[in-house]
Amino acid sequence: MRALSPDALTGTWATVLLPIGADDRIDWERLSEQVHELVAAGVDGVYTNGSSGEFWAQSEEEFDRLSSMVADVCERAGVPFQIGAAHPSPQTALGRLRRARDLSPGAIQVILPDWFAPSDQETLAFLRRMADEAAPVPLVLYNPPHAKRVLTAPGLSRLLDSVPETVGVKVADGDQTWYDAMAPVSGRVALFVPGHHLATGYGRGAAGAYSNVACLNPRAAVWWWAQITTDQAAAEAVEIRLRSFLDTEVLPLQRRYGYCNAALDKLLAAIGAWTATGTRMRWPYQGVPEADLRRLRAVARDRLPEFTT
Incomplete structure (x- = not known):
C-alpha cells in the first residue's frame, strides 16, 4: 500500500471492532465478515486499534492476526488501511x-505513553523513535480527549517541526475559535x-x-461524506440530528453507568444492524x-432513518 500524505488522508475512515464471544475470545469469522463489509461499503479507509478496537485487551498474537487480516483484505480490494500500534x-x-511496518500500511497510528503523562521532552523522544522505526511508513498521532497527555495547537506545531513524518492527528474539536x-x-x-x-x-x-458514524452505518457514512463535500447545508442538517441522538440518547448511558467509548461504538454498530459484531466487551469492561x-x-429508526436498516 502506498504511504499516505496529508493531502491524501481524508474522508470517512472506519474502525474495526472486536466481536467477543461468551468465552471472552475474539470471533475471527465474524471479524472477517465485518472487515469485508467495511471494504464493500466504500469507506475511504479502514483502521485498526483505535480506542474502539480494544487494543489494550489483545495479546500480541491476536494483534498480529488482526493486523494481517485487515492488511490482506484491504490490499486485495485496493482500500487504504492504517494499523494502530497503540498500547x-x-x-x-x-x-x-515494527511488525505493523512490515505490512506496508498507509500509515501507523500511535498514542502517547499512557500510565504517566509524558513531558514535552518525553513526548518528542517517544514520537521521534516511533517515526524512525516506522520509516518509510508515516505516523498518525491518535490524541483523543481521554489521553493522559492532550496536546494543544502550539504543542502539535512544535511536534510537527521535529517529527515531520506525522501526516495526521486525531483530536476532539471545538468551536470556530478552536x-x-x-x-x-x-x-x-x-x-x-x-x-x-x-x-x-x-x-x-x-x-x-x-x-463513530461509520460505526453506526458505514454505507450511510459514505453517503454523508459525499453530501458533506457537495451540499454543506444539507449535511449540516444531518449533523444536527446525529448530534441530538448521541447527546440525548447514547451519551447519557455513559454518564449514568460508566460505559467506555468502545462500548458505545459497539452499541452504535448494533443499532445500525449492519454487522453481527455484538455489544459484548472484553473482560472486565x-x-x-x-x-x-x-x-x-427504535429511536434511531425514527430519528436517523438513513443510518438504520
Missing part, C-alpha cells in the same frame, strides 16, 4: 509498530475530528474522521445491555 506500554507499542487556533496544524497535516462533527468540521478545515439496544434502535 499503554511504549515498549510494547514499539514492538507492534479551529482558528488549529489552523497552523491543519495547514500541515490531516486534521481528523469526531465523526458526528464532520460536516461543520470540514467547513472549518478538518480533513476527515475516524468515524461491560457492553450495553440488550434492552437498551432495542430501545435505542
Whole structure:
C-alpha cells in the first residue's frame, strides 16, 4: 500500500471492532465478515486499534492476526488501511509498530505513553523513535480527549517541526475559535475530528474522521461524506440530528453507568444492524445491555432513518 500524505488522508475512515464471544475470545469469522463489509461499503479507509478496537485487551498474537487480516483484505480490494500500534506500554507499542511496518500500511497510528503523562521532552523522544522505526511508513498521532497527555495547537506545531513524518492527528474539536487556533496544524497535516462533527468540521478545515458514524452505518457514512463535500447545508442538517441522538440518547448511558467509548461504538454498530459484531466487551469492561439496544434502535429508526436498516 502506498504511504499516505496529508493531502491524501481524508474522508470517512472506519474502525474495526472486536466481536467477543461468551468465552471472552475474539470471533475471527465474524471479524472477517465485518472487515469485508467495511471494504464493500466504500469507506475511504479502514483502521485498526483505535480506542474502539480494544487494543489494550489483545495479546500480541491476536494483534498480529488482526493486523494481517485487515492488511490482506484491504490490499486485495485496493482500500487504504492504517494499523494502530497503540498500547499503554511504549515498549510494547514499539514492538507492534515494527511488525505493523512490515505490512506496508498507509500509515501507523500511535498514542502517547499512557500510565504517566509524558513531558514535552518525553513526548518528542517517544514520537521521534516511533517515526524512525516506522520509516518509510508515516505516523498518525491518535490524541483523543481521554489521553493522559492532550496536546494543544502550539504543542502539535512544535511536534510537527521535529517529527515531520506525522501526516495526521486525531483530536476532539471545538468551536470556530478552536479551529482558528488549529489552523497552523491543519495547514500541515490531516486534521481528523469526531465523526458526528464532520460536516461543520470540514467547513472549518478538518480533513476527515475516524468515524463513530461509520460505526453506526458505514454505507450511510459514505453517503454523508459525499453530501458533506457537495451540499454543506444539507449535511449540516444531518449533523444536527446525529448530534441530538448521541447527546440525548447514547451519551447519557455513559454518564449514568460508566460505559467506555468502545462500548458505545459497539452499541452504535448494533443499532445500525449492519454487522453481527455484538455489544459484548472484553473482560472486565461491560457492553450495553440488550434492552437498551432495542430501545435505542427504535429511536434511531425514527430519528436517523438513513443510518438504520
